Amino acid sequence: MQWEVVIGLETHAQLSTESKIFSGASTRFGAEPNTQASPVDLALPGVLPVLNKGAVERAIQFGLAIGAKVAPHSIFARKNYFYPDLPKGYQISQYEIPVVQGGTISFVVEKDGKPQMQTVQLTRAHLEEDAGKSLHEDYHGMSGIDLNRAGTPLLEIVTEPDMRSAAEAVAYAKALHSLVVWLGICDGNMQEGSFRCDANVSVRPLGQKEYGTRCEIKNLNSFRFLEEAINYEVRRQIELIEDGGRVVQETRLYDPDRKETRSMRSKEDAQDYRYFPDPDLPPLVIAQDWIERVKASMPELPGAMRERFVRDYGLPEYDAMVLTQSKAMAAYFEGVVGKAGRDLAKTAANWLMGDVSFTLNREGVDIGAAPVKAAQLAVLLQRIADGTISNKIAKEVFGAMWETPSGQDAYADEIIESKGLKQISDSGALEKIVDEVLAANAKSVEEYRSGKEKAFNAIVGQAMKATKGKANPAQLQELLKKKLAG
Amino acid sequence: MHNKTLKQLSSLLQAREVSAKELATHYLDRIGKSDLNAFLHVDRDLTLAQAAEADARLARGEVTPLTGIPIAHKDIFVTRDWRSTAGSKMLEGYISPFDATVVQQFRNAGMVTLGKLNCDEFAMGSSNENSYFGPVKNPWDKAAIPGGSSGGSAAAIAARLAPAATATDTGGSIRQPAALCGVTGIKPTYGRVSRFGMIAFASSLDQGGPMAQTAEDCALLLNAMAGFDAKDSTSLERPAEDFARDLDKPLQGLKIGIPREYFGPGLAADVEQAVRAALSEYEKLGATLVDVSLPKTELSIPVYYVIAPAEASSNLSRFDGVRYGHRAKEYKDLADMYSKSRAEGFGHEVQRRILVGAYVLSHGYYDAYYLQAQKIRRLIAEDFKNAFTQCDVIMGPVCPTVAWDIGDKADDPVANYLADIFTLSTSLAGLPGMSIPCGFGQGDKNGKRPVGLQIIGNYFDEARLLNVAHQFQRVTDWHRRAPEGV
């Protein structure tokens, strides 16, 4: 039987505020346990929450960035449950009316070998407070509770069940990650838990309308774990069903060591969170003029930049999409075109999506840290354009520039010079070589003259070899034709 | 000395005829001799130290009308020097690392703290019998309850153990004990007085207010107690007011609304007589009585006993024995520690309300109970809106009967709830209301038990309420009466 995988993601992005969402305690990561837990974060008797404007501003930025509706009026509610890392016994979150409603995120994903553009619908994004941490090292058979993280502002970003494979889910997660980092509303540090995904996974027979029973895999804090966990969960569910079993809706945890998901015992019995509007917090009202002010203060968004790249540089939509996946990549591209000129935009795009990306991946380097700077690549591309070197030679030069970095913008020229890679454009010198080649290959010449067109290519090959690839191919062929004809 | 009003003591202090230290010592001695169980924690040295500061301020001439005046705080307000228990075993011996805003404001005004006052556990009750530290006795008749939840505050004022006290009102907890102990108390408009540092019972209803012998004293206290607090998101930003400004206004032409629902069969004859007598006193002062209707009065009981427990069930979740408060000695695991600690730490009434609250918020019942109650709550507020189109203030009884005997309704929640009928709707609507002494019951038993007159005003009309109360107190002496031997 053919199975279809259905995935929805809930992502928790820690917002990059100085202080917590409802208290003036610091959100800095890695402090001594409970040194950044204020009375509000500890839920001491008598304390009350006061909302952090910075957290709301970041939510507005996100809403604008994904073309969502920023709710003029949203409500904070209490989600009631007992857990040691939840000091109040309830989490302040948004339930019925979230601050961000709808929106979309587009990204590129490999489908049967070739990259394709895809768009995922977002259901909502809402503000809430993070919980503390339970440390499981043994304290005489007890757990230790650190509440420094309690009250850190989170934006929970929820998608529709739009994804159909682990690869799609990861591609979406990466696009979302680069967007929040692009906006500067989240530091994106996954090791520190600033960006965590929960995956809702279900399977159904291909073509079936209704969704299958889903399981939620919690707290996936790396793209690799996200992919592994989904793939494992999909296999588990399919095997379960094919063995005549039924999937039970539950919360599961991914164990990266065992590479498997397992049911979360602590969340076993069905929760009844008893949501109700938090009486300590009147409605959050966001006036249109505030939204306008935030909009004005925002960096150019990937979407807008994509359109600009198509419009101003005449790039194909796909190229523009790839180049705007990260701020750094886009900046690098504009750095190259800025120096090399607009008419080399497509060449620059090809190089960035080709050799540059390939080398970056091979070396595991971020574009921002690439040893070949944008200005240097620009010069290299100009040399191809003005016929100084062929594209083939340019790859060689690029490799050299990467291996032994330099600060010189004109570094490409240095290498071309020192390695003598310049194309032979002096027709006298070229003619001399051609004569030698023809003399040395009398047989091929014979065949060609007797009408064997194929022989011509052999002669060209020989000639190219003789010039160590430095001949201008067009020029060379023209010259050969002339000689052979004569 | 202790039969003097706050206002009179204030002029003695300003004239340096008595020192803050002498005053404090006098009241501390009275508290020491008292057998009413009104105080939960007294610390002579701390009090005398504050008195010395006050005397220094008086010497420097840095005085407010309250400088050097002793005040006692309901144990719902947290204090960093005195224990803060909310009348619960859960918080036995708890010391707060900070002062409630209200406590801070009175300190800033130079008042001297006498200690903490007994109350129903977490302010849940109408008789003070729900205090883990034992019931408070009514100074007028030690067999009687003082009312609740601010029973300690009312008893302390009536027995002249303090010239001023703080109290809190969620459904009548200032007005009802003030009435049953023959003292003056006011619950301001919701949002007037900061809730920061008030141990929360029902956040959308809780409101602090003062108790004293006279309306004039309450006005002086409210001047220091009311005001915007950035630490409380429900605190209202309003220009500062002098609540004593209108005290001397004549009542000529005042329209007093008399809700027919407040004079139904449920009202005891002796209470009705005392209230009616007070109303004709007002007519002598030039006021006219207008018949008004508050049709939803009876529904205020079920509405309140859905909303208040719902909010309480969530507010009291923080008491889990992890960061402070009672932790059971023996337990199997985490869940067992929670449920044992909470079962041991909370009294029966508190546990009942938590269970009721959990029920009305739980899945499948939310709409039928909680949401329905919030809708009727709006209808109740509209009842008042309509009534105030026909009158300036509303008057009626505070409690259907005089104080009942300790033990009479103990462990009979419904009987207690029914006795709150005249005070609940004011709290649900967030309106200001007060209680002033207006006589006594009848018969050898009820004859020594006080009756209170309730005065309800429109939003932010505290100054008028105090004016209306003060004018009555100028021509009557109920508020000057003290229990035998005081």
Place this chain on the structure above:
Amino acid sequence: MSLDLSDVKRLSRLAQLDLNEDQAGKTLDKLNGIFSLVEQLRAVDTSGVEPLNHPIAAHQNDVSLRLREDAVTEPNRREDYQKPAPATQDGLYLVPKVIE
């Protein structure tokens, strides 16, 4: 409507309140007494009525949350704050093992 013992047990689990059998029985009677009082709510016609979550909204149509500037204002007072804690070690609050 009236509750039964299983409701009381479910609620005591939700609210983390340990109840032994005979307490549960006593509590059940009390709760049913309270709900017989609360029950009259359901008869009221509230169609088209907006719930009033907040008394301020009864006299102010534009109730809106006041926001705090994003600034760190809380110093580290761990020692003070942990004084009332039943069990701590190395600055951590100790609880029975948390199993996930």
